[in-house]
Amino acid sequence: MSRWEPNARERLAKAALELYSERGYERTTVAEIAKRAGLTERTFFRHYADKREVLFDGSNHLQDLFVKAVNDAPESAAPIDIVAAALEAVSEVFVDRRAFARKRQAVITANAELQERELIKLAALSAALTDALRRRGIAEPAASLTAEAGLAVFRIGFERWVAPGEERPMWPLMREALAALRTVAAGA
Amino acid sequence: MSRWEPNARERLAKAALELYSERGYERTTVAEIAKRAGLTERTFFRHYADKREVLFDGSNHLQDLFVKAVNDAPESAAPIDIVAAALEAVSEVFVDRRAFARKRQAVITANAELQERELIKLAALSAALTDALRRRGIAEPAASLTAEAGLAVFRIGFERWVAPGEERPMWPLMREALAALRTVAAGA
Numbered sequence: 533m534s535r536w537e538p539n540a541r542e543r544l545a546k547a548a549l550e551l552y553s554e555r556g557y558e559r560t561t562v563a564e565i566a567k568r569a570g571l572t573e574r575t576f577f578r579h580y581a582d583k584r585e586v587l588f589d590g591s592n593h594l595q596d597l598f599v600k601a602v603n604d605a606p607e608s609a610a611p612i613d614i615v616a617a618a619l620e621a622v623s624e625v626f627v628d629r630r631a632f633a634r635k636r637q638a639v640i641t642a643n644a645e646l647q648e649r650e651l652i653k654l655a656a657l658s659a660a661l662t663d664a665l666r667r668r669g670i671a672e673p674a675a676s677l678t679a680e681a682g683l684a685v686f687r688i689g690f691e692r693w694v695a696p697g698e699e700r701p702m703w704p705l706m707r708e709a710l711a712a713l714r715t716v717a718a719g720a
Numbered sequence: 721m722s723r724w725e726p727n728a729r730e731r732l733a734k735a736a737l738e739l740y741s742e743r744g745y746e747r748t749t750v751a752e753i754a755k756r757a758g759l760t761e762r763t764f765f766r767h768y769a770d771k772r773e774v775l776f777d778g779s780n781h782l783q784d785l786f787v788k789a790v791n792d793a794p795e796s797a798a799p800i801d802i803v804a805a806a807l808e809a810v811s812e813v814f815v816d817r818r819a820f821a822r823k824r825q826a827v828i829t830a831n832a833e834l835q836e837r838e839l840i841k842l843a844a845l846s847a848a849l850t851d852a853l854r855r856r857g858i859a860e861p862a863a864s865l866t867a868e869a870g871l872a873v874f875r876i877g878f879e880r881w882v883a884p885g886e887e888r889p890m891w892p893l894m895r896e897a898l899a900a901l902r903t904v905a906a907g908a
Contacts, residue, residue, distance in 0.1 A: 612907050651839040652839060673896070673900045681905065709865065717902050719798045
């Protein structure tokens with residue numbers, strides 16, 4: 533088998549998720565994932581540190597996207613509008629990812645350790661967002677509150693987007709959640 | 721040593737926190753905690769499942785307080801005002817707890833496993849708050865967003881309250897954070 537396998541990373545992720553869904557995350561081994569993908573264990577470890585990392589591979593990318601969108605927002609934008617712009621930018625990369633995201637979510641929901649990992653990743657994302665907002669000159673506690681509010685909208689919008697039967701794209705759902713937050717905060 | 725020790729629970733918590741602060745959480749044993757408190761290991765395990773639980777003993781109580789305050793809010797209250805009432809009720813129990821809370825926070829900040837535990841407890845609190853709001857007839861996504869927004873205010877208000885040099889009581893800090901959230905959400 534040659535060192536270079538086309539789409540090895542994606543094939544491994546697809547195989548892993550299939551196996552996690554079929555037999556459970558705990559009962560799946562790296563050897564089985566590699567075999568299902570038609571690749572070797574060595575190739576697996578060239579791409580992922582362990583079987584958990586397959587599920588959280590996108591987290592760093594997501595964080596980079598969020599931070600970049602915050603940095604790129606117009607200078608005059610209000611904090612909440614910066615976050616709205618970031619949510620819109622992030623939503624774009626989820627197009628065509630719903631089937632994958634639904635399976636991934638089901639695997640995570642079934643496993644306490646994975647749920648904890650997800651919480652840790654979200655806390656890191658919140659800290660990165662807060663930093664990016666501070667670097668734009670937004671003072672505390674507004675920077676932290678904007679980041680937390682934005683992440684609450686992201687989590688709730690995401691939950692609705694992956695819910696069974698939901699067919700609307702991500703951004704309208706995020707926008708709706710953001711509008712609901714504004715309504716709530718206004719005391720209506 | 722008699723089975724009944726006055727204030728055993730509090731003495732153990734105080735001894736544990738002292739030791740965690742002095743020599744680190746990892747390097748402290750239950751035997752040492754019991755000795756410092758002038759009690760036996762058996763007494764320790766009558767009160768706490770393990771040395772980690774000493775630090776999270778208050779979490780269930782906090783959750784009960786939050787939920788009770790949500791249940792007790794006037795029927796006509798808007799979601800955000802329900803959460804404000806809950807934050808005020810919760811703030812009252814922190815009076816005279818700042819020295820303890822500061823030490824606890826320093827121990828948790830120094831240990832990744834304890835930070836994860838804190839995230840898990842906060843996620844459980846968020847879920848309990850959301851449920852309590854739903855039971856009051858608040859629809860989704862408003863219930864989840866109100867709970868998340870309330871918890872963001874709680875976390876940020878709490879962080880400021882335990883910060884070195886901060887002397888204001890908790891409720892004014894929470895109220896300020898809540899006002900900042902309203903300002904942020906209004907797009908100002």
